[in-house]
Structures are given as structure tokens and as C-alpha cells.
Amino acid sequence: MIRDITIGQYYPAKSMIHRLDPRVKLVCTLLYLVSLFMFRSISGYLIATLFLAAVIRISRVPFSFIVRGLKPIVMLLMITVLFNLFLTRNGEVLFHAWIFTVTEGGLVTAVYMAVRLIYLIIGSSLMTFTTTPNELTDGIEALLHPLNKIHVPVHEVAMMMSIALRFIPILLEETDKIMKAQIARGADFESGNIIQRAKSMIPLLVPLFVSAFRRANDLAMAMEARCYRGGEGRTKMKPLRYKYRDYAAYIVMIAYVVLVVAVGRMLPLHVWIF
């Protein structure tokens, strides 16, 4: 049940994308997300689709796994589509009933918006599927390093992030365990009205909080015992180093962005949105 959430989950596989430097993946993902809003024509969408499909293919993450990650945003997607569909007044009227009017422009906007949102989610989850949480925080720390100059505690923030990420599966597992133990004692988490259900969560939440605090305490103690004292003067066991393939990835990405912007804005197959 809780384990079905795939957003932010790592998918272990051996692929070119998995091996890339996390900084490359962070920057490229950001570029891709921005690029989605930089074109307005059908040809732009085509290129963005092809690019995404190619990356998915190379990453060896099964398509079904990616689609499963989309489930939680179905609601959001529906709302966006409906708003765009009924509230955009633009072009020929296709359909009219009571207060609902669908125009050609509205239909196009709705479809494009949906596609953009889906690509946004797939693009960013592709990054988390192919990068372990540790690599990700390393990458973020390295990218934000310049902010140290203006006294942003980059290392501490990155450390907190990696600890938080590390704790998610642990707490999920703990929840599972405690839930089972209480069910074995006759607890019922499923039936009853909302108040009864909230009450039935107490046997789950109390031990969970206790264990979270205990773990936090243990971890702090263990870090202290190993002389952890923040980021100052700290070196890495595996420092991030760009390799040949990372530069290649940057070049491919830049080529894609230039292409999609140029083609998306200039080719005559225009379907204007904004």
C-alpha cells in the first residue's frame, strides 16, 4: 500500500543514465523542465516527446514503472485539464451547454497543458529513478556550493536532506511492522467512521514517534561519536568528478534545448497557446 508510491524512488538498473554524474542529471532535468515552456508549436512537442522517449529507453526503467508514478497526480491533472477546457475562450466554439463552453483554443490549451504536466512529472521522476538519494544530495551540495560565500549552510542543508531521505524507507518499514504487531493484538485500522479511525491510529502513531525520536537520538550520538562537526574542512570519500560521458550529456542537452526552442518557435506549424 504505502510502498506503491514511486515518486522519488530509486530504480536500480545498469544504464548510461544511471552512471551519469548527479550534477549533470540535476542540471539537465532543470533544463528539460524549463524547455517544456519554451515552445508553442506541435513540432516542439514532437521533439520533446522523442527526447523523453529516448532518455527513458536508455535509462532502462520500465515504462510501466514510470506510469505507476503518475497515479498520484491524476486528480491534479484532471482539474487542470477541466479548468483549461472550460475557461479558455479562444477561437471557434465547438460545444456549448448551459454555462459550459468549449472552444477550439480551450481544447488545444487543455491537451497541451496536460502533456506538459505529464512530461514535467516523468522528467523529474526519471531523475530520481536513476539517481540514488545520496548521489542526489551530493549533486545538490556541489551545485549550491557557491552559496557558501553568502553564508548559506549548504553542507548542513544537504546533510539534513540526505538524512530525511534515508529515513523515509526506515519509517515506512517501521510503520509496517508496528501496524502488523497491533493488528496481531486485534487492532482494526480499516473500519469505523472517521473519528473511530483517527482514534485507532493512536496505537500506530505513538510507537512510531517514539521510535523516530529514538532513532534520531541514536543517529546524532553516532555522528557525534565519529567527530562529525559540520561541513567546514570536510572532504569527500567519493568526490564528484566530471567524466567524458558527462560532458557528452551536457552537449546533447544543449543541442536539444537549442533545437526545441528554434524549431518550436519558428516552424510554420504554429498552434498558438498563449
Place this chain on the structure above:
Amino acid sequence: MSIKLEHLNYIYSQGTAYEKRALNDVCLEIPHGEFVGIIGHTGSGKSTLIQHLNGLLRASSGELYYNGENIYREGYDMRKLRNEVGLVFQYPEHQLFEIDVLTDVCFGPKNQGLSPEESRERALEALRLVGLKEKYYQSSPFELSGGQKRRTAIAGVLAMRPKVLVLDEPTAGLDPKGRDDILDQIAYLHEKSDMTVILVSHSMEDIARYADRLIVMNKGAVMYNDEPKKVFEHYRELEEVGLAAPQVTYIMHDLVKRGMSVRTDVTTVAEAADEIMRTLVHHCTNS
């Protein structure tokens, strides 16, 4: 009255990249009233196996019969099953949550639909059985020591008066006296009320002392399922899968190697002492 497992398989996270086969074609029959020990190296599937016994995990394939009824049958009453099969998890102290010990132990009976007085009655009885001192009954479970928490948690399951009691390493991390106390109490309960007891343990000595039958798990499959002394005959194979026979088994085998004609199928220190004495006396009277 029995538990019967037929070709049980269990796979964690089936259908994802993290697929992990934890049980592999397990066939077992546990008759009512038996004291069964389960042993196996870390990760051999013991905890996974016992979570099937009260329906917390549902087998990926295979059948499980409780008293002849298939528990995977449509409409089977899982609550009733869980009332009869009590499960004490590994590190059960992590499940405590109430404001005081007594109330926490009452949680199970209360869920069974008993009146507050009856629940209290049962809780007191269970707490006495696990040997927790009366002065702790009103203290917060979070203030207790590890061993006291463990006793409280075990009492929480005992208070439900299960017909089958399953314990997953109930003595891990306890001192020798605490360990013996708890196991002795469980053995006493087993004798007094002919409750079925299934005990997962890492200690061959404990199993040898209490269990009528020993199930050895290896890589998710049942490797041996026999009387303890017969299983310990295979001590070399046990060593190969990261286990060992009780120490006395080794002593007896050593003695035989050095020319003393003792029996090697003894499993406890007391039995071994008797056997050695018997042989010595026999030896002296003959010569």
C-alpha cells in the same frame, strides 16, 4: 486442531525491481499442543513464515489450513484467526503505546470485545505469568528497562489467551536469567493449558531444552523437520548453513572419537551428564 501449510511461497515486493523470494515451497504440519522450535540463519525466512500463521502476510501461492479450514477462502474470519493465533514479534517492545503497563496489556483483550473488568483480570494474570513486578503495573511502558518492556509486550499477547502462541526470538537481548524465566513460563503455560507454542530462536540450547520438534529453515525452505536430537545428528550439515548443534553434541561426538562409548543423541547438559555418568559407572563395574 492443527496448522497445515501446503506448498507455501512468498515473494516480497512482487512485480518490482526489488523482488525477493522469502519462502520457497514450504510444506509443514503443526498438530495441536506441540512445542515447535524454528531455527535458521539470519534472513532465512523465519519471521516471514510465522507472519503467515495468523494471516498478516498472504502467501503468493500455496494454501494454509487452520483446523482444516483454508484461511485464504473467500470470507474467512481473519479476526477470529488472529484471536486464536497470538503472535509476539521480534522486538515486541516497540509496539507499546499506552499510558501505563496495565492499560497496554488490556489492549488485546479489549479488542476481543471483553468487558473492562474481564480485560483487567486477564491482563493481571498475563503480567503475573511473565513475572513483571507489581510495582511497575502503573508506570509508563517507556520508563521500563528493555527486559521489562519485553515482558510487558509478551503479556500483551498472552492476555488474549491464544490457542497457538508464536514467539519470534522472544529472548534476544535479555540476560540469561531473564531468558530462562520467560522460556520456563512459556513451557509451563504450554504444559498447563496445552497451548501450541511455536518458538523462533537462534539458540540451539533453548530449542533443545523445550521443543518437541525442530524445524530448520535455510534460504526460505524447510531443511529439516524432526525431533531435535535427530536434527542435531546432522551437525555437520547444520554448520554448513551457518548454524550449529548444541555444545553438548560436540562434546559427545568428541568423547566417542576418543574411545568412550557414549550416546551422541543427547541434547541438554543434564542429559549429557547422566549419559557420561552411566557410561563411567558401566565401565567401572565391568572392569
